[in-house]
Amino acid sequence: MSETAEATESAANAANDESNDAPRTNEASADSPVISIRNLWKVFGPKSARMRLPHDEQVKGLSQTELREKTGCTAAVRDVSFDVHKSEVFVVMGLSGSGKSTLVRCLTRLIEPTAGSLDFNGQDVLSMDKDTLRELRRHRASMVFQNFGLLPHRTVLDNVAYGLEIQGVGKAERRERAAEMVTKVGLDGLGERRPGQLSGGQQQRVGLARALAVDPEVLLFDEPFSALDPLIRRDMQEEVIRLHREEGRTMVFITHDLSEALRLGDRIALMRDGEVVQLGTPEEIVANPADDYVRDFVRDVPREQVISVRRAMRKAEKTEAGKGTELAPDTLVADAIEAVARSGESARVVENGRTIGVVDDARLLSVVAGLDEDAVEGRGEDGEPKEVAAV
Amino acid sequence: MKRTRIIRGGVAAAAALALAAGLSSCGKADPYYSGSPNTVTLPIAAWAGSEANVAVAKQILEKKLGYRVKTLQMDEPVMFDALNTGRADAMMEDWRGVPKKEKKYVEELKTVVNAGELGVTGHIGWYVPTYFAKEHPEVKDWKNLPKLKKYFQTPESGDKGQMLEGSPSFSTYDAQIIKNLDLPYKTVYAGSEAAQVKEIQKRAAKKEPFLTYWWTPQWLNSKVPMTEVKLPKRTPGCDKVPSKVDCAYPYTALTKFMNRDFAENGGKAAEFLKKFHWSTEEQTKVVKWMTIDKMDTDEAAAKWVEQNPDKWKKWMPN
Amino acid sequence: MSTTTLPQPSEDKEKEKATAAAPATTEVSGARALLARPALAAFGLVLVALIVGALALDGNWPGALNWSSGIKDGLDWLSNWLTDNRATSPLFLYFLLHISNWSEGGVDYVFTFLNNLGWLGVTALATAVSWYVSGAGLKVRSLRIALLTLCTFGVFGVLGVWEYAMSTLALMVVAVAVSAVIGVLLGLIAGLSETGNRILRPVFDTMQVMPAFAYLLPLVLIFGIGSPAALVSTVIYAAPPMARLTALGLRGADPAALEASRSLGSDPWQRLWTARLPLARKEMLLGLNQTIMMALSMVVMASVIGAGGLGDKVYQALSKDNVGLALIPGSCIVLIAIWLDRVTAAAGDQLDTSPGSTRTGGDAGAIALEKLGGWLAWGVFVVFAAVGTLFGPIGERSWPIDWTVSISSPLTKGIESFTKSISDGIPVIGGTDVWASHFTSWILNPMRDAMQASPWWGVLLLVAVLAWMAGSWRAGLTGVLSLAVLGALGLWDKSMDTLSQVIVSVLCTLVVGVVIGILAARSRWVMRLIRPILDIMQTMPQFVYLVPVVALVGVGRPAAILAAAVYALPAVIRITTQGLRTVDPAAMEASRSLGSTGWQQLRQVQLPLARPSLMLACNQGVVLVLAMVVIGGLVGGGALGYDVVYGLQKSDLGVGLSAGIAIVCLGLMLDRLTQSAGTGKRGGTK
Structure with missing residues (x-):
């Protein structure tokens, strides 16, 4: 892990400026980042204003409300830069409307970013054509959703096998691999049920198994546990920690729950109004808040x-x-x-x-x-x- | 957005493809429908007399000549279309009510041919119930109608007398006659024969007066006796121009029509149907069994066939 | 470590996206509030102008804007061209006649198949299939449905309408299949593309409001009489619900599931097949159910053009003034409807209850048994099909006993004496007959005269202002344009006559329907009592009750209004009851806790909260009453309905089709007005 790069980065993000000429790492060396984002923007609003916004110096520092009044746009992601390294659990956390869900969708272009650059293992994601992008989604990054996104008409097993089916894997093989995943997430014996007959926690285990079944390089979690009740949420967090320990898969984890972020994250990016306010280890963030907003945020954490x-x-x-x-x-x-x-x-x-x-x-x-x-x-x-x- | 456009395009393409495949596989279609050789298709119009003709013909065709008869309900003008395309073989009773179609198919396209008279004579006219005519004998002359208008007033006709009309499919010049004879009457359409029959029965039950467009033979006449109001005598050409009609309706010899192909190649069935000819009384008898006695149509027809072998034996093909 | 959950735990992405549009909407609703007062003033002004205009000015539609002769000539020419070129034009030879022949062949094929199976085969087959799709096994529900099927087919036989029922069934099978396929395709377009939806919506409206009588004639000219024209007209009428519900299902699909599918790298086709369509399957099944009901209601209509079947029986019985005899095929149609409704509903519920719900873990025996049951049902199907087609009939083809006559005569007598006693047998208060004539003299005539005397521009203005008050200028524009078409068709006076009947009819339906609806919502007992009656009223062919209606009130507009009200009533009652029942229980509880009486609860909580449902009931009432305008023409309603019937029966395309278009225009205007009133009010309370 390159400490200097990281230091630069967190400093840059904390100050929220001067990152326009941040170095781009393209060589695929062992410790190069899996995902590398530079100056990423996502702006919703009228097209002309939307495209201009990222290059407009005046909008910097404006709050969302001021920005909307001034330009008619909403900047869900504003000039975000960071790297995600191999085998780390990278947590993005923030309150409602801070743009974190938009950000994670930008990673596989489920939402098209407005400006900036985005590399996946050194490959430029934003310039990918449809087929390459689809390959990326099929094999390299899969996602677990807040509302599970299961198909109610399929059995658990077929839901888990869904990603493989889309890849065109034969029925016998995909069912076999799906069965393995079902066992791995602890749903043995429930393979023939429908999602509607499972509890919320079990459903999210299915979502997790579905994402794992395609054996992706990166797992993306979009607030996967916020719809679950606290006890089950804790169970699921343990599950993720166990999986990470066993497989060492790279994970990007979105959450609004600080304790969850602190439990799971190797590093945490804290977002507010579309910007990354602070990026660092849980310890750094708790011990050394970048500003009053963060300090307020971590006040009740048992230090x-x-x-x-x-x-x-x-x-x-x-x-x-x-x-x-x-x-x-x-x-x-x-x-x-x-x-x-x-x-x-x-x-x-x-x-x-x-x-x-x-x-x-x-x-x-x-x-x-x-x-x-x-x-x-x-x-x-x-x-x-x-x-x-x-x- | 782009994705949905692709799907839309795909759906359209698939539909177009299916259509093209369907067309190319079939080529040119046969415009005329041809049923199986041993089945005769006879259309039935919405009045009971028509049903009686067909029922009797069906009995004989099926029991004596070994055909299978398919009956189909349809309106009079539609029958001509059916005869034209061959979906129906013969219509047994036409009141010459759709001259436009007759001209088109019989004279111009020659796909339908006249198959002789049915033997029944139909007459359309203005009728009042006999119980009213007995009380006011003067009603039998149209000239007295203005004086009697108060008996025929209803909320629908307002301050005029009501002239009850039947189904729009009937041939009528009543509105023109009223106008040309300057009568204080207004036509009110029942809209269907069923509604007209019901209305007449309802009023007859209470012995109320009414004036209606009516005709013979009609099965209801034996239940509710009717008396005709005499309209001005027919003069040659008095009903040539519809808007200038001011005379009585003619007596019409009801006629049979056939699909040309069936008439020429229909074998025994066609020959039998051409010879089919019975009197107004015979038809009325069968219709009475069917309606007032509420007998099943086929049973009524079978009863007539059983009772009158001498009559139908004359219709048998040689 | 304690779980520190921050305030506002749920993050709403949609909101995030939608915020950009938010200021615009608040502006609009603000403007609407401002407009409300001037609109009211304008309404008053227009009303005054109308009265003055009616008294002082010539209110006839200007002759220069009357294009009726041109339109009629065009249609007559078209009608002639069609008959002349049917056998020669390539359009027919290479396209239309194929459709015609395919449909004829399809219906014939199904009919022959049913006929070859014989009554025993068909009954066994239908029972087995119904039992299987409703869940198979020994569950109460599937057994009950199997029994219902058995009874339905038994009744066909016992009442001596077996062959007619098979003919109707054959047409139904093909018509429903084609409607479903076309409906799904149209639904895909409307569900996946916003533009498609905008274009198709008025098309669907027109398909449903245009009276079938108006397009039967052109269809006969194009496709020929019998099954082809009947099939096409049934498809036109029955496909829209399938399309609408498919589109609704596609649009309402769980966005999370779709996104998940996308995130796994599915291409659009994969997404459509594996996610979108399966997710919409409940709505699609409901659509199929609706399509079947719609198709059934066309069965009698199809008899006018020689499609055969049970409709023939209804017609023939009516022309002999024998209601009891007409009720027999009528109730067979009702039975088919109930049977198909229950089977599709059960099949729909079956989609939800997965196999896993009944068999847990080790119930391998049960699984095997059910699988066996399924195979058994299909086995029976295949064997019967094979034996039926190869070796001809199994046993007798038609049912051995016939009770038709013995049932129909007492029925007829009963209905006749019943109608007679209400129509004029009630002492003191008269009877329906007397009421009807007063109704005509005191309400209908003045209303019609007033509407016909009002100047045309005044009526246009009134509609525009009404729509404006309801809060939608778009609806106003549609309404005004529709009225202008009425004038241009030269049907202004007739349309006003029809409109007056429709308004009275809708009002009657609403008053009666809402009262019954309230009763049914408050008492389960009433609900249980009226449910089967509503089922029958909705599916019984309207022709069957035309004759009793005439017996009650005599030929004329009251008969048309009564027939329309009877037809529209069930839907209004159902929607009202539903709306009142689904009122937020918390609000009801709050009201009860404050000690309000039942009446207060109804007036202060239930009715205001159920207002959207009541507006929907009003809207549906309008649409259904309009659908009966033509039927009203058959019992003396006159005006547009009569013209449509005349056009069909006299083969006069000009008269029939322009009257049909006029009915569609009235429908569009009333529908948009009631709809915008509904949505406008809802927006206001928000």
């Missing part, structure tokens, strides 16, 4: 569950070098509290056998109380590089 001791530690004094419990740098503060409470003394943060810092009661409590931001900033002044939690 000890997200922030690691790397961010909470202070420099070790010489006397502390050999004493206390050892903790890995990415240990969560919540776990560190337990360890510290148990041993009754401060704990050491050890990386590669070297003690890099110490956490004590005071440091840990300041994280829980939300006082650590200043501390972190203060630490920045010490000249130490900002570190990013490894994933």
Whole structure:
């Protein structure tokens, strides 16, 4: 993972400017991004105004309402740029109307973007003709929908096999593969039912199996669990985490639920009014909100569950070098509290056998109380590089 | 949007293709329908007399000559179309009510031929119920109609007397006659024979007066006796121009018509139907069984055939 | 970690897209509110102008704008050309006659097939197929439907109309099949393309409102008498519901499922076959059901042009003034309708209850049994078909017993004495006959005279202003143009006569229908009592009750109005009941909790909330009453209806078709007015 590229990017997005000449990575090397978006726009409205908008310097910074009054257009996605890397779970989160669902549909051109560039494994998606695009949708990216989008007249098995049927796979083979997927998502024995006879959670498992059946490079989730009740939602999240652990498939996950984003996301892009306000790891976003909007957003998050001791530690004094419990740098503060409470003394943060810092009661409590931001900033002044939690 | 356009195009193309395939596979179509050789198709008009003719002919054709008879209900002008295309073989009773069609098919296209008279004489006229004519004998002369108008007034006719008309398919010049004779009457159309019959029965039950377009032979006449109102005598050509008619209706010899092809190649069936000829009384008898006695049509016809072998034996082909 | 759900959990993409259009719509509704007052003023002004005009000015349609002679000459020429060139023109030889011959052949084929099966074969086959499509197995429902089928066919035999019923059935099978195919194709166009929908909507309206009598004649000229013309006219009348419902189904398909299909890379054809059409299947089945009902209502009509079947029996009985005899084939048609309705409805429900619902997991035995049942039914079908076609009849071809006469005479007597006693046998208050004549003198005549005396421009203005008040200038334009066509056809006076009858008829239907509808909505008992009556009223051929209607009120306009009201009543009652029943239960509960009485609930909650349904009932009432204008012509309604019948029976294309067009124009005007009143009000309460 290229830290520099990412740093540039998050900075660029946070500031929301100057990204017009961001570098385009076209070579298909091992760590090049699977999906790479630059300056993507989606504008709804009258055609002439719609096409002009992305190049209009004046509209920057206008709220949706102001924009609509001024131009008659709605910019659902505004100048968005980011990369999605192989095997990561990339979460896009935001409130209603923030443009996240439009954004994910732009990825396979279910909604046609207005301007910008979009690469899939180095291939330019926006210039694809219909057949190539269809190939992309059939084999490389499949989607799981909020309202499931199942075909009520087909059995579960046939729903799962639907993608393969569209690809033209023979009946026996597709049914066999569909049966595997049904087992994989835990719907054994329900293959002959119709979607209408399943619970919401089960239906979404069918949706998931359908997306998995075509063995895509990327799974796209559009708020897949928001129609489910909280307990089932948690089950399904576990399911996604399990699948990701087993297969390591790249995922783009859209949600409006912050806790879901924090649970699943390796990185999170936070959207507001069509723009990416902040992009970073869950820890970065919670510990280091880019602006008041984000800060407000993450206020109620139990910080000890997200922030690691790397961010909470202070420099070790010489006397502390050999004493206390050892903790890995990415240990969560919540776990560190337990360890510290148990041993009754401060704990050491050890990386590669070297003690890099110490956490004590005071440091840990300041994280829980939300006082650590200043501390972190203060630490920045010490000249130490900002570190990013490894994933 | 583009996708739907493709689908639309596809649907249109498929439809066009199907149509083209259908056409090319068949080539030129035969304009005339030809039924199977042993089946005779006889159309029935919407009045009982017509049904009686066909029922008797059917009995004899099926029981004595071994044909299968298919009967079809249709209106008088449609019968000519049917005879023209060969969908029907012979019509047994025509009141000469559609001269336009007759001219076209019989004289111009020569696809339909006259197959002789039925033997029944039909007469159209203005009638009042006999119970009223007995009370007011002067009604028998048309000149007294203006004086009697108050008896015939109804809400439909307003301040004029009501002249009850039947189905639009009947040939009538009543509106013109009323105008040309300057009578204070107004035609009110019942719209169908069934409605007219019902209206007459209803009024007769209450012994109310009414003036109606009516004809003989008609089965209802034996139930509700009618008396004719004499219109001005016919003079030659008095009904040539429809808008100038001011005289009585003629006595019409009811006629049979046949599809030309059937008349020439119809074998025994055609010969029999050409010879079919019975009197007004005979027909009325059968119709009475069918209507007032509520006997099944086929049973009534069978009864007549059984009772009158001497009559129908004369119609048998040689 | 607690699940932190943010406020506004659901994200509405549609809203996001639609917001762009939002300001425009608010502007429009604002403008509408502003317009309401001047429109009211204009309405008053026009009314005054109308009265003044009627008294002082010449209100006849100007002669310069009367193109009737040109139109009639053209139509007469067309009629002549058709008869002259039928046997020679390539248009006929290579196109139209093929259609004609195919339909003749198709109907003949089905009839021969049924005939060869014999009564035993047909009854067994129909019972087996009905049982199978309604779910097979030993379920109560499928068995009940099998029994219904058995009874239906038994009745055909017992009443001695077997052959006629088979002939009707053969025509029905072909007509429904063709209507369904054409309906689906048209529905695809209307469902997939917005332009297609806009073009086809008025076409469907015209197909349904144009009286069949008006186009029977040209069809006879083009396709020849008998099954071809009957088939084409049935298709014209019966295909629109299939098309409309198919389009509705295609448009209403779950967008999520379609998007999912698209996201999996389906091409348009795949999407159509695997998603769009299957998703619309419920609506399509409902469309098929409607199409069957429509087709059945044409059976009697088809007899006018020699298509044969049960209609023949109805006609012949009527010409002999024997209502009981007419009721027999009439009730057979009703039975066919009920049978087909129940079977298609059961088949529709069958689509929803998947095999999995009844058999869980290990019920392999049940699955096998049901599969066996299915094969058994098809086996019976194949065996009967094979034996029937190869070896001729199985047993007797026609039914062995015949009770026709014994049933029909008491029926006739009963109906006659009943109508006689109501028509003038009621002491003091008179009887229907007396009422009808007062009705004509005091309501119908003045109304007709007033409408005919009103100046034509005044009526145009009135319609325009009414539509404007209802909130749609488009409807106003359609209405005014339709009225102008009436004038141009030279049928202004007759149209006003018909219009006066239609208005009175719709009012009567609405008053009676809404009252009965309210009763039925409030009491299950009433509902259960009237349901079968409504079924019969809707499917019984209208010709059957023409004669009793004349017996009740005599020949004339009251008879036409009564016949139309009887025909339109069931739909109005059904829609009203439905509307009142589906009123938001929360609103009803709230009203009850405030202690309102039943009457208050009805007046303050149910009726206002059911207003869209009531407007729909009004709209349907208008359409159905118009459909009866022609039938009214058969019992003395006169005016346009009489002209249409005259045109057909005298082979006068000019008179018949222009009167038919005039009826369509009246229909379009009234339909648009009532429809925009319905939608306009709904927009206002929002």
